[in-house]
Amino acid sequence: MTFALNIRAMDKPGVLGKITSYIAKKNVNIIFTQVYNQPDGNASTYIELENVEDIDEIIKGISEFSEVFEVMQSPTMNDVWGKRIIIIGGGAQVSQVALGAITEADRHNIRGEHISVDTLPIVGEENLTQTIRAVGSLPRVKVLVLAGSLMGGTIVDSIKEIKEKYGIKVISLNMVGSVRDHADLVVTDPVQAGVMAVMSIANTAQFDIGRVKEVL
Amino acid sequence: MTFALNIRAMDKPGVLGKITSYIAKKNVNIIFTQVYNQPDGNASTYIELENVEDIDEIIKGISEFSEVFEVMQSPTMNDVWGKRIIIIGGGAQVSQVALGAITEADRHNIRGEHISVDTLPIVGEENLTQTIRAVGSLPRVKVLVLAGSLMGGTIVDSIKEIKEKYGIKVISLNMVGSVRDHADLVVTDPVQAGVMAVMSIANTAQFDIGRVKEVL
Numbered sequence: 429m430t431f432a433l434n435i436r437a438m439d440k441p442g443v444l445g446k447i448t449s450y451i452a453k454k455n456v457n458i459i460f461t462q463v464y465n466q467p468d469g470n471a472s473t474y475i476e477l478e479n480v481e482d483i484d485e486i487i488k489g490i491s492e493f494s495e496v497f498e499v500m501q502s503p504t505m506n507d508v509w510g511k512r513i514i515i516i517g518g519g520a521q522v523s524q525v526a527l528g529a530i531t532e533a534d535r536h537n538i539r540g541e542h543i544s545v546d547t548l549p550i551v552g553e554e555n556l557t558q559t560i561r562a563v564g565s566l567p568r569v570k571v572l573v574l575a576g577s578l579m580g581g582t583i584v585d586s587i588k589e590i591k592e593k594y595g596i597k598v599i600s601l602n603m604v605g606s607v608r609d610h611a612d613l614v615v616t617d618p619v620q621a622g623v624m625a626v627m628s629i630a631n632t633a634q635f636d637i638g639r640v641k642e643v644l
Numbered sequence: 645m646t647f648a649l650n651i652r653a654m655d656k657p658g659v660l661g662k663i664t665s666y667i668a669k670k671n672v673n674i675i676f677t678q679v680y681n682q683p684d685g686n687a688s689t690y691i692e693l694e695n696v697e698d699i700d701e702i703i704k705g706i707s708e709f710s711e712v713f714e715v716m717q718s719p720t721m722n723d724v725w726g727k728r729i730i731i732i733g734g735g736a737q738v739s740q741v742a743l744g745a746i747t748e749a750d751r752h753n754i755r756g757e758h759i760s761v762d763t764l765p766i767v768g769e770e771n772l773t774q775t776i777r778a779v780g781s782l783p784r785v786k787v788l789v790l791a792g793s794l795m796g797g798t799i800v801d802s803i804k805e806i807k808e809k810y811g812i813k814v815i816s817l818n819m820v821g822s823v824r825d826h827a828d829l830v831v832t833d834p835v836q837a838g839v840m841a842v843m844s845i846a847n848t849a850q851f852d853i854g855r856v857k858e859v860l
Contacts, residue, residue, distance in 0.1 A: 434781060439673075440673075441667070441668040441671055441672065441673055441674070442664075442665070442668035442669075444664045444668075444674055444677065445661055445664035445665035445667075445668045448658075448660045448661035448664055449658065449661035449665065451657070451661075452657040452658035452660075452661045453658075455657055456657065457655075457656075457657055458657070458660055458679060459679070459680060459681055460678065460679055460680050461660065461677050461678065461679045462676065462677065462678050462781070462783065463674060463675070463676055463677045464675060464676050464783045465675055466809075466810065472780075472781070474781045502777075502778070502781070503774055503778065505778070505781070508764075508774060508775055508778040509764060509778070510764075518750065519746055519747050519749070519750025519751070520747075520750075522746050522750070523742065523743045523746040523747050523750075526739065526742045526743070526746060526761075526763070527739045527742070527743060530735055530738050530739040530742060530763055530765050531735050531736075531739050531765075533735070533764075533765050534734065534735025534736075534738070534739075534765035535735070537764075537765050537766055537767075538767065542764075542766075543764075544762065544763065544764045545742075545762075545763045545764075545765075546760065546761075546762040546763070547742070547746055547760065547761045547762070547763075548724075548725060548726075548749075548753075548758075548759075548760045548761075549746050549747075549749050549750035549753050549761075550753055550758075551753075551754065558719060558724060559724055561718075562718070562719065562721070562724040562725070564688075565650060565678070565688070565690045565718070565721070567678065567680045593682075594682065
């Protein structure tokens with residue numbers, strides 16, 4: 429079972445190392461950690477743990493460090509935000525794909541799914557290449573939708589990378605350039621592309637992206 | 645200066661602790677860390693460092709751990725995804741707020757800004773309360789837009805919490821319920837709400853949310 433903790437502590441070097449070393453000694457696996465500085469000057473650590481026998485013991489142990497102010501159990505990121513769809517490209521197309529994806533995600537989330545739709549309107553070969561690479565560093569991403577009019581060049585390399593390394597599915601709008609040839613699915617209507625992105629990952633839907641061989 | 649590293653390593657207890665302890669000894673501050681398991685069974689660690697004198701020395705040091713396969717410098721999350729706007733509520737409204745926000749973010753991002761628009765269509769008092777609380781655990785969130793027709797009850801408590809604890813601004817649609825009274829700005833048109841959310845955080849825009857005292 430997976431547990432999540434929110435830890436508020438002093439923001440100084442070594443605190444995260446202390447906490448993670450303590451957890452490692454308990455033979456518990458850390459599957460996700462996130463540390464960031466709060467406006468009040470303290471550090472907020474969110475941590476997800478797997479293979480936990482006694483969560484109360486771990487909470488007590490961490491609370492005893494002098495640098496730690498507060499340890500609270502919380503829902504996991506997956507419980508709250510669930511699977512993620514990332515939509516990037518030009519504003520006109522991104523907003524239309526988002527319209528389809530959000531509307532469809534709403535239909536599944538109301539039946540207990542958790543699907544988020546995250547977007548970044550960004551253009552230019554270099555920007556897009558960098559952004560697609562960075563999708564690999566995001567947790568819980570299942571599908572990337574490329575929403576533009578023209579994409580090719582180095583963007584193709586970054587698509588290959590996230591497909592192979594991270595197993596992320598790629599949907600492309602039907603656009604000019606070579607990106608189309610490297611997508612798992614090509615869709616002409618942006619609203620439809622958003623709807624299908626959600627259908628492809630919702631447990632409450634029946635749609636296997638691997639079985640569609642045509643450009644829609 | 646802030647640096648970011650992507651580290652691929654064996655997925656076993658203690659590896660993160662080793663890495664963070666090594667970094668702490670160099671007197672470098674870890675401002676953000678994220679660890680997650682890859683489909684191939686290894687662990688991917690993304691780490692942002694502040695106060696670095698010699699990044700090459702740190703890369704070399706981490707590379708020498710026997711559990712580490714690869715250390716690569718990468719752009720920071722802030723360089724790529726920038727400031728975040730989170731939109732939550734019912735699908736109909738979330739999609740219209742997103743339309744406004746994405747279209748406006750596109751106008752600023754094309755001039756060098758980095759603004760992402762992230763959404764979760766989710767309804768129900770308990771779900772919304774939990775989700776709003778969880779916004780506090782997300783990095784780089786500047787504005788939360790509540791996009792629904794009816795919100796009140798415990799949702800108000802979670803709004804107060806993220807405003808006070810994390811300094812996140814809250815924009816609410818003009819809706820039924822008590823949430824409206826606790827927002828920094830209330831807007832009737834959802835597209836307008838999305839546009840104003842972006843304007844309030846873009847360096848390329850001039851709009852101070854604190855100076856608007858009316859319901860739009």
